[in-house]
Amino acid sequence: EKMQQLTILGATGSIGVSTLDVVAQHPDQYQVFALTGHTQSAVLAAQCVQFNPRYAVMTGESAAAKLAALLQGKGLRTEVLVGVEALAMVASHGDVDVVMAAIVGAAGLAPALAAAEAGKRLLLANKESLVVAGQLFMDAVAQNSCVLLPIDSEHNAIFQSLPAGFRRGALQNSGVDKILLTASGGPFRTWDKSRLAAVTVEQACAHPNWSMGRKISVDSATLMNKGLELIEACWLFGVEPEQVDVVVHPQSVIHSMVQYVDGSVIAQMGNPDMRTPIAYGLAWPERISSGVSPLDLVATARLDFESPDIERFPCLRLAAEAYSRGGSSPCVLNAANEVAVAAFLEGDLGFDQIPEVIERVLNQLPDTGAESLQVLLAADVRARDLALSMLPLVS
Numbered sequence: 001e002k003m004q005q006l007t008i009l010g011a012t013g014s015i016g017v018s019t020l021d022v023v024a025q026h027p028d029q030y031q032v033f034a035l036t037g038h039t040q041s042a043v044l045a046a047q048c049v050q051f052n053p054r055y056a057v058m059t060g061e062s063a064a065a066k067l068a069a070l071l072q073g074k075g076l077r078t079e080v081l082v083g084v085e086a087l088a089m090v091a092s093h094g095d096v097d098v099v100m101a102a103i104v105g106a107a108g109l110a111p112a113l114a115a116a117e118a119g120k121r122l123l124l125a126n127k128e129s130l131v132v133a134g135q136l137f138m139d140a141v142a143q144n145s146c147v148l149l150p151i152d153s154e155h156n157a158i159f160q161s162l163p164a165g166f167r168r169g170a171l172q173n174s175g176v177d178k179i180l181l182t183a184s185g186g187p188f189r190t191w192d193k194s195r196l197a198a199v200t201v202e203q204a205c206a207h208p209n210w211s212m213g214r215k216i217s218v219d220s221a222t223l224m225n226k227g228l229e230l231i232e233a234c235w236l237f238g239v240e241p242e243q244v245d246v247v248v249h250p251q252s253v254i255h256s257m258v259q260y261v262d263g264s265v266i267a268q269m270g271n272p273d274m275r276t277p278i279a280y281g282l283a284w285p286e287r288i289s290s291g292v293s294p295l296d297l298v299a300t301a302r303l304d305f306e307s308p309d310i311e312r313f314p315c316l317r318l319a320a321e322a323y324s325r326g327g328s329s330p331c332v333l334n335a336a337n338e339v340a341v342a343a344f345l346e347g348d349l350g351f352d353q354i355p356e357v358i359e360r361v362l363n364q365l366p367d368t369g370a371e372s373l374q375v376l377l378a379a380d381v382r383a384r385d386l387a388l389s390m391l392p393l394v395s
């Protein structure tokens with residue numbers, strides 16, 4: 001069988017590194033065509049030395065120059081490219097079979113969309129793409145026979161738990177009643193509301209079950225991650241928010257479930273390690289090993305479930321509201337969240353002020369629609385500017 005040519009957008013991040021870990025276990029099935037990074041030139045250089053890709057892309061000039069210097073004289077075939085156009089080029093190149101979209105934030109949208117438009121097999125970790133431009137993105141997937149495989153663990157679990165050959169937007173025809181989207185509840189699940197103002201960056205980034213990048217770790221702590229995932233599920237599977245129940249499950253052993261009309265509930269379980277959904281996406285419809293150890297059910301001992309607390313964690317409600325409003329609202333929600341999370345990580349915003357910034361931005365900006373990528377990117381910029389102008393936030 002032919003080697004699959006793989007581009008990893010965001011290779012230097014948490015998902016990128018896990019993807020390369022799986023790929024290294026199957027050197028006769030996958031060849032790395034391109035790797036991309038943003039700031040971590042030394043990490044990308046080490047990855048290039050190990051995987052010898054055709055292209056390595058850095059988004060900024062100085063980071064690219066640093067990468068080129070590090071690769072000098074290493075005898076690699078790797079050509080260093082710079083800029084966002086190069087991201088789209090390596091995502092849509094004619095020699096590429098598979099694209100892992102693992103850039104964080106709305107910055108990941110344009111190259112992921114380029115991969116969809118080029119009809120690639122697209123492993124989508126970048127959930128923000130679907131939050132910002134769900135309709136455009138799913139249209140591009142459908143019109144270009146892109147094979148879209150969800151990597152977000154919950155959506156991967158739902159995908160695995162749906163009947164084979166299900167049709168997006170027609171789940172009822174397959175006897176599906178509901179999607180049960182599980183949430184760990186984050187590090188502050190049991191905390192009093194009064195304590196949330198004093199949450200530190202270290203506390204917010206220390207997820208109880210998963211090791212992830214800083215932005216998604218904060219999103220998990222505010223429950224915005226679950227809000228983004230609710231929107232992601234609606235677009236991926238063509239369902240309405242009313243058909244998705246969020247269930248808090250602190251052990252993160254069940255990664256999500258599908259409830260059928262006959263009362264059956266099908267769940268996908270496993271240790272919380274992203275290499276499982278990554279290996280699934282790479283090999284689908286087959287299976288390959290991932291390096292993840294098997295689940296020890298006796299050691300796990302118990303699985304707990306509870307309802308999410310929207311009063312303490314308003315981000316979940318804000319995301320659901322933005323999705324119902326539609327148009328540019330989810331894009332605005334995402335942009336305001338990115339600014340608020342970055343400000344929190346810089347020490348410029350309280351943890352409990354993150355939802356406040358997002359709600360104010362959502363309430364102040366009119367819906368400008370979602371007709372084109374240009375319209376959405378303009379809404380994204382407006383929302384970022386407005387959110388930034390609110391800092392520091394005086395409550």
Ligand code: NDP
Binds near residue numbers: 102
């Ligand atoms: P990280 O922060 O660990 O990695 C982000 C990657 O994107 C890095 O390669 C980074 O480059 C690159 N990057 C950052 N900003 C830009 C930019 N403006 N332009 C181009 N590249 C950029 O994030 P994660 O790996 O944790 O998450 C990646 C995506 O996957 C997110 O959308 C997240 O929601 C999703 N996801 C992650 C999960 C996880 O377990 N981590 C689980 C489910 C979904 P550099 O490091 O060189 O600066």
Ligand code: MG
Binds near residue numbers: 152153154229
């Ligand atoms: Mg997830």
